[in-house]
Amino acid sequence: MIRLIAIVATAALAVLPASAQTYPDKTVHIIVPFTAGSATDVVARAVAQVMSKNLGQPVVVENKTGAGGTIGAAQVAKSAPDGYTLMANSSAHTVNPSIYPNLTYDTARDLPPITLLAVQPNIMVASPAKGWKTAADFVKTAKEQPGKLTYASAGVGSGTHMNAEKFKLSAGIDAVHVPYRGTPEALSDTMNGRTDVFFGPVIAVLPMIRDGRVVALGNGSPRRSSVLPDLATTEEQGFKDSGYNFWSGLFAPAGTPPALIARLNAEVRKALDSPEVKERLGALGADASPTTPEEFARIVAFELKDNAELVKKAGIKVQ
Secondary structure, three states, rough: OOOHHHHHHHHHHHHHHHHHHHHOOOOOOEHHHHHHOOHHHHHHHHHHHHHHHHHOOEEEEOOOHHHHHHHHHHHHHHOOOOOOEEEEEEEEHHHHHHHHOOOOOOHHHHEEEEEEEEEEOEEEOOOOHOOOOHHHHHHHHHOOOOOOOOEHHHEOOOOHHHHHHHHHHOOHHHOEEEEOOOOHHHHHHHHHOOOOOOEEEEEHHHHHHHOOOOOOEEOOOOOOOOOOOOOEEEOOOOOOOOOOOOEEEEEOOOOOOOOHHHHHHHHHHHHOHHHHHHHHHHHOOEEOOOOOHHHHHHHHHHHHHHHHHHHHHOOOEEE
């Protein structure tokens, strides 16, 4: 009996690398907990398309929206740890524990990181009808009309929201937050002037900036964008510590074998390094930024603490 148990245990361990080598043999699902057309959705679809070709199996992106991305995240956290259900999420993933105290999953424990996918700036935009040309113009009006101006977001705790909160704290202004279901809705109402400004992902706002449908007032990132090199950052415009790092990354359910995590990391890196993805993301101002699972885990751990402090300082209400 002892020998039999030893044989079974050895066989079970041997299956892990073998399963990673033969993976996948059916459709892989990547859950994006935001609306179609959002920045994370665009990045995930670009990567999934190339992964499908490389793996010889469909890699399908599905949008499971609601509650700041926590509904989709909860679904993935409860999925089988076999590599067939993954999650592409944004930096909002590290904000949610500070906003939703009753989450059904543990952000750090239940969704181990696979790799960072891409980083991109949020661009502060407004309708041309507002007459503003810079972030300082908006601040001047906001100080003249305290509590009257509005700023849109893709939802409470989203990267677009947190970027605006950092800017608001730095500028010392009083403005009203208007959360939307996602980036497309927030951008549409900002373009039409129903909300005053929006810190939108460059992937989403770039076409509208080029068409003149919105005006870029400032770059919400700590550094300038390759596709908008002449646009000053909000920090360069004098608003200290207003820069926000907006990223998209890939996660798996807890219990996914390390060998399979490594395989997925390698496949995503291959996709991000492909000419198709580089060209697609580069044209939209997003930088492919693959990491090791360990590097990404350190980023997540740091931001969980950093965003908890920001939520407290900004007085963001717990949901």
